[in-house]
Amino acid sequence: MIYTVTFNPSLDYIVKVDNFKTGQVNRTASERLFPGGKGINVSIVLKNLGFDNVALGFIAGFTGREIEKRVRDFGCSSDFIEIDNGLSRINVKLKSQEESEINGRGPQISEEALEKLFAQLDRLKAGDVLALAGSIPSSMPSDTYERIMARLENRGIDIVVDATKDLLKKVLKYHPFLIKPNNHELGDMFGVTLKKNDDEIILYGKKLQEMGARNVLVSMAGDGAIFLNEDGSVHKSAAPSGEVKNSVGAGDSMVAGFLAGYLESGDRTAAFKMGVAAGSASAFSEELATRQEVADLLNKI
Numbered sequence: 001m002i003y004t005v006t007f008n009p010s011l012d013y014i015v016k017v018d019n020f021k022t023g024q025v026n027r028t029a030s031e032r033l034f035p036g037g038k039g040i041n042v043s044i045v046l047k048n049l050g051f052d053n054v055a056l057g058f059i060a061g062f063t064g065r066e067i068e069k070r071v072r073d074f075g076c077s078s079d080f081i082e083i084d085n086g087l088s089r090i091n092v093k094l095k096s097q098e099e100s101e102i103n104g105r106g107p108q109i110s111e112e113a114l115e116k117l118f119a120q121l122d123r124l125k126a127g128d129v130l131a132l133a134g135s136i137p138s139s140m141p142s143d144t145y146e147r148i149m150a151r152l153e154n155r156g157i158d159i160v161v162d163a164t165k166d167l168l169k170k171v172l173k174y175h176p177f178l179i180k181p182n183n184h185e186l187g188d189m190f191g192v193t194l195k196k197n198d199d200e201i202i203l204y205g206k207k208l209q210e211m212g213a214r215n216v217l218v219s220m221a222g223d224g225a226i227f228l229n230e231d232g233s234v235h236k237s238a239a240p241s242g243e244v245k246n247s248v249g250a251g252d253s254m255v256a257g258f259l260a261g262y263l264e265s266g267d268r269t270a271a272f273k274m275g276v277a278a279g280s281a282s283a284f285s286e287e288l289a290t291r292q293e294v295a296d297l298l299n300k301i
């Protein structure tokens with residue numbers, strides 16, 4: 001089975017405002033609400049691509065219940081742990097002349113709730129796949145990802161980590177199957193600014209492999225992605241062209257596409273193509289990518 005963990009799920013409130021101005025009342029041209037958080041997005045796209053999976057993580061209050069309902073409406077299974085205090089966050093994504101985001105902090109997660117998640121993860125079996133994705137609420141210990149990876153070490157579980165900075169750096173020694181920083185996040189990890197320069201990206205991507213990551217997928221938004229395969233080969237793909245409608249979750253869709261492609265074919269380069277197609281298909285759609293949208297783009301990569 002495939003499991004995703006979203007420590008800090010959200011309702012993503014996506015508002016379009018023509019000509020947004022600060023310091024005054026603005027009216028929306030449209031607004032939509034989606035269940036969000038990186039692991040949840042991975043779950044939804046995996047399900048769209050035909051892969052059953054279980055979404056795990058923490059939810060709180062009425063927003064949490066709404067997230068759970070909407071995740072299930074997408075056909076995903078879930079086993080969220082409910083927190084007694086606080087509210088799951090509402091993340092605001094403002095689309096105007098520029099795109100801006102306000103992501104909430106999320107509720108307090110107690111050590112007791114964390115232990116419940118560990119107990120769920122202890123039940124995973126060899127051959128299962130686990131995707132750990134997104135930020136952790138500020139109340140949680142910063143070594144949470146690391147603790148999970150240490151617990152699951154040598155259990156035959158392929159683990160994907162989509163996180164940033166120290167959260168990601170600290171888990172590399174546990175040899176995650178796949179990590180997916182974007183070019184900015186990759187640069188941040190080494191204190192450098194990385195533009196979309198292939199040679200530099202490959203150099204720093206290889207450093208992550210030397211630090212323990214098996215497969216490294218570096219996404220570069222409209223410029224596509226670079227894939228460093230654990231067999232030592234390096235692949236680049238341009239992104240297909242199209243009209244971007246909503247890029248929230250494009251990176252998560254890429255992770256889901258890669259996983260789906262890999263589980264279908266056992267071939268990591270085919271998985272890479274499917275990842276790029278899924279990322280772009282989500283960017284070109286108001287919602288996350290469907291199987292048909294991904295299939296249509298695969299032919300163009």
Ligand SMILES: Nc1ncnc2c1ncn2[C@@H]1O[C@H](COP(=O)(O)OP(=O)(O)OP(=O)(O)O)[C@@H](O)[C@H]1O
Nearest residue numbers: 182219220221222224225239249250251252279280
């Ligand atoms: N403007 C775009 N045009 C075409 N494809 C895109 C565009 N933006 C994203 N994509 C596709 O999605 C993939 C992932 O995008 P990106 O690098 O923005 O990930 P990310 O920064 O993790 O995104 P997010 O945090 O919004 O999920 C890209 O490699 C590309 O295939």
Ligand SMILES: O=P(O)(O)OC[C@@]1(O)O[C@H](CO)[C@@H](O)[C@@H]1O
Nearest residue numbers: 010036037038091103134135249
């Ligand atoms: O605050 P985090 O956990 O880093 O990111 C959360 C988030 O921006 O990531 C997803 C897109 O990747 C959205 O659904 C969600 O709102």
